[in-house]
Every structure is written in C-alpha cells, then in structure tokens.
Amino acid sequence: MAKAAQATPAKPGRSGSPTGRARGALLRWYRRARRDLPWRHTNDPYRVWISEAMLQQTRVETVIPYYHRFLDRFPDVAALAGAELDDVLGAWQGLGYYSRARNLKRAAEHVVECCGGELPDTADALRELPGVGRYTAGAVASIAFDRPEPIVDGNVARVLSRLHGLTEDPKSRAGQKRLWEEAERLVRGRSPGDLNQALMELGATVCTPRSPECPRCPVRADCVALRGGDPEALPAGGKRPKVRDITAVAALVERRGRVLAVRRPETGLLGGLWDLPGGDLTASEDPDAGLERTLRERVGLEVGAVEPIGAVRHVFTHRRLSLHVYRCRADAGRVRLDGFDSHRWVTDKALAALPAGNLTRKALALAEAKAS
DNA sequence: AAATCGGGGTG
DNA sequence: CACCCAGATTT
Numbered sequence: 001m002a003k004a005a006q007a008t009p010a011k012p013g014r015s016g017s018p019t020g021r022a023r024g025a026l027l028r029w030y031r032r033a034r035r036d037l038p039w040r041h042t043n044d045p046y047r048v049w050i051s052e053a054m055l056q057q058t059r060v061e062t063v064i065p066y067y068h069r070f071l072d073r074f075p076d077v078a079a080l081a082g083a084e085l086d087d088v089l090g091a092w093q094g095l096g097y098y099s100r101a102r103n104l105k106r107a108a109e110h111v112v113e114c115c116g117g118e119l120p121d122t123a124d125a126l127r128e129l130p131g132v133g134r135y136t137a138g139a140v141a142s143i144a145f146d147r148p149e150p151i152v153d154g155n156v157a158r159v160l161s162r163l164h165g166l167t168e169d170p171k172s173r174a175g176q177k178r179l180w181e182e183a184e185r186l187v188r189g190r191s192p193g194d195l196n197q198a199l200m201e202l203g204a205t206v207c208t209p210r211s212p213e214c215p216r217c218p219v220r221a222d223c224v225a226l227r228g229g230d231p232e233a234l235p236a237g238g239k240r241p242k243v244r245d246i247t248a249v250a251a252l253v254e255r256r257g258r259v260l261a262v263r264r265p266e267t268g269l270l271g272g273l274w275d276l277p278g279g280d281l282t283a284s285e286d287p288d289a290g291l292e293r294t295l296r297e298r299v300g301l302e303v304g305a306v307e308p309i310g311a312v313r314h315v316f317t318h319r320r321l322s323l324h325v326y327r328c329r330a331d332a333g334r335v336r337l338d339g340f341d342s343h344r345w346v347t348d349k350a351l352a353a354l355p356a357g358n359l360t361r362k363a364l365a366l367a368e369a370k371a372s
Numbered sequence: 373a374a375a376t377c378g379g380g381g382t383g
Numbered sequence: 384c385a386c387c388c389a390g391a392t393t394t
Contacts, residue, residue: 055389062380062388096378099391133391153389173373200389209387210383240385241375269377316378358379 022163022219023186023195029218030198035060035205038067040197045119045144046077052139053100053131060204066095077117080108089272089355098271098357103131123149134180143193150183151196152176155203160186161235162207165224169236207231241318249291250278250360251326252367253303260330261351262299262340274354276325276363277301279339287324295328299343300336303328309370314359325363 034040037060039051050070054063070091074080080088085105092101107129111119120126123141127134138149152160157170160182168175187195206213214226225231253260253276262277264270279294281287288306295301306328314321335343346354352364 052389057377057388057390058379059381059388094379096380097390099377103391131391135390139389151389154387155389171373197389204389237386271377314379318376 018222019185020189022222023189025218026186026198026202027191027194030194030201033205034197034201038064043144045121045140047071048144049119049132049136049140050104052136053104054095056100056136057097058095062095066091077108077111077119080105081112081117085272086355090353093273093355094358094361098273099267100131102266102272103129106130107132119144121145121147123147139196142187142196146191146193148187148189148192150180150187151200152179152183153200155200155207156183156196158209158235159199159203159207162212162225162231163219163223165228166234167236169238171238175236243318243320246319246321247281247287247290247324248279248321249281249287249294249324249326250276250363251291251295251303251306251328252309253277253295253299253301253328253330255330255345258345258347259351260299260301260335261344261346261354262337263342265339265341270357272355273360274351274356275340275360277340277343278323291324291326291328298337298339300338301330301333303330305329310366312359312362312366314362321359323359323363325366327367 039047042048051063051067054066054070073087073091074083083105085102088101088105089098092098095101110129111117119140120128121141122145123137126132126137126140132140135151135153138151141147141149142151157179160166160179161170164182166175166178166182168178170176170179183196183199186199189195202217202219206216210232212231214220214223214231217223217226220226223231225234260277261274263274264272266272277295277299278291279298281290285293288308291306292303295303306326309325309327311322311324314323337343344350356364
C-alpha cells in the first residue's frame, strides 16, 4: 500500500503565487478530466513500476494490452524474479526496446534478494535498479509512495517549456536542468503523484505537440508561450538523425524436419530475442551470395536447395530494412556460431513460440503464406 | 553531447 | 514522410 506522505517542505503552495495557482488548477483539472487507464486503478508499487517501464517511449494505447497480459502472467515481484527470461521476453514481444524486459527481470531478482521482495520506497533507492532512471524513479516514488519527487518526460518538457516560455532545447544539459528545477518547484505540496500525472495528462491530451487546445487548458492564464502568440513553436526542436537503408538476408534452414533458430546477443539490437540465421549484406552484395556468406560465417553451415521466398520490409527509427527470406537445406556439419549466443533445431510450431521481433515475425508469416 | 535501442500512431 | 511517444544506457 502507499505510505503516508512524508513531511513536505515548509512552503506549501500559496494559491496567491503563480506556482500555487498553477498547481491548484492542474489538480482540479486532472481530477475532472483524467482518462480512465488501467494503472490508475491501483497504487501497488509493482504495478506502477511495470506500467512506467512499459510507457517509456511507448504510447498509452499500445501499452494497455501488454500491461494486462504481463501482470496476469507475472502478478508480483516474486513471480517476475522466478520466471524464465524467454517467458518475460515473450510477454514483451512486439513492444520494442527489449532491454526494458531484461532489466525488469534483473531488477526483480535484485529486489527479492536484497529487499525482501518489496520495492524500495524512495527515488534514490529506486534509481539503483537496472532500467530505472530519474524519470521512472520519480514516477514510482510520487505515484506509489506519495513522495514529492519531480518527473520530466516528453509531455512534461513540452508543458513546462510552454508554460514558462523556455526557449532552450529540452535535450541540452541546460534545458534539462531548468526543466527539472521547474518540475521540482511545482511538485512540492499535496498530492505529488496526481500533480505529476496531471502534467503528463495535460501534455498528452491538451498541450499536444501540434494544434494544442489552449482554450481548454487549466493553466492558460499563466502560460508565457500562449501570451507570446505561438505556443506550437515550443519546445525548441533538435535535429534528427539520418535514416540508413539496409538490406539483409535470413533463411529457414531445414534439417531432418526441423529449422534452425538462433538467439541474438543479450546486448544490442533486439537483444536476447530469437531469430532466423542470416545477416546484413555488405555494400552492393548480391542477396544470394550474401545468404551463402552469412550462413557460412555466422552459423558455420553450407547449404543447398536454396529457394528464395520473397522479401519483407521493416522500418526502425533510424533504419529502413529490406529482408530477403529464403528456405534451404543444411548439409551435414556442426553449427558454429559467430555473432549469435545459442541455437536450437526446432519444429515450425516451436519456432513460432519463441520470442522474436516483429521483423522476424513478418518473415515467418511470409514463409507460412508461401508454404500453404 | 551524441548514439543506440523498436514499434506504432498521427498529420 | 517527419515527428513523437509517461526514457535509459553507453560512449
């Protein structure tokens, strides 16, 4: 259960000050207008933590079904700590940023070993857990433990940039410093969890990146950017990274009625997930030649009866990938891995059950469609 | 300070 | 297509 509020600093928000007026307006607005979201039905620190981990860089609507399934499968810290990694990754499959799932499990194991299975109840202690940064520590501390800890996420950065007319880039060190200072000033006082959620809710539903609905905003009277006439101009934007085009190959390598599945390294892209063997093509390399080369180099197999199945495209944040999919037969010889952690010869059904990324699922779906 | 890490919704 | 999302971690 949530602990009682700790002593709050000596200056409760006076409703006469701009800060006090804004926080009162935010709290009243939030209690009236907030969306009914699954994680708002509980103060259970474990559930709050899981929701915050899932919501990192991920939209609310995407998270909701994962949140229910994950908690159904791993209802508490002990269940998560005792689970198989593949089961945790399986529950995370399709959600992206898979290091979050591995860190959750590692953190759960640590909490069981060192804290009797109870999540730490301060931001500083939470911060020690793998995968818990300043934002997540503040969110769990304020929402689950009623502590006046600030949070700054993308929504809060936008709201505060506009409210205070901050023209610095929120990504810069100076911009971050200022945002956290403003968030801290605002969170001091009653109901820190609701205040923090009000800021995020406002950014998500009213103070949106484009076409903000300023007439509906509870703090419009104090908004510097609105007075300036162009709230949409804030926050100051940065530059975007360049997108690379990549061509890769992968194959269903068959032997004695089974296919070869390989596990990606724990760290890096799609870490710990299962995949079909293959790899990126070098510049101007022919896909057929690339398949032969990557299978030889990365799984140590010579293959025959190579049959192209087709290609699938997948867009990552800064990569556009075109994957050529093949079916082939492996000659005798031991698997020797390079760049993968482990392998299994599995049936089609077992292959479909292994945790994998969406690109691999697309490839499997294509092969399935082609076979029938 | 910049790169890396997924996937999906939106205008 | 560009942009962004209840960010964290590594370099």
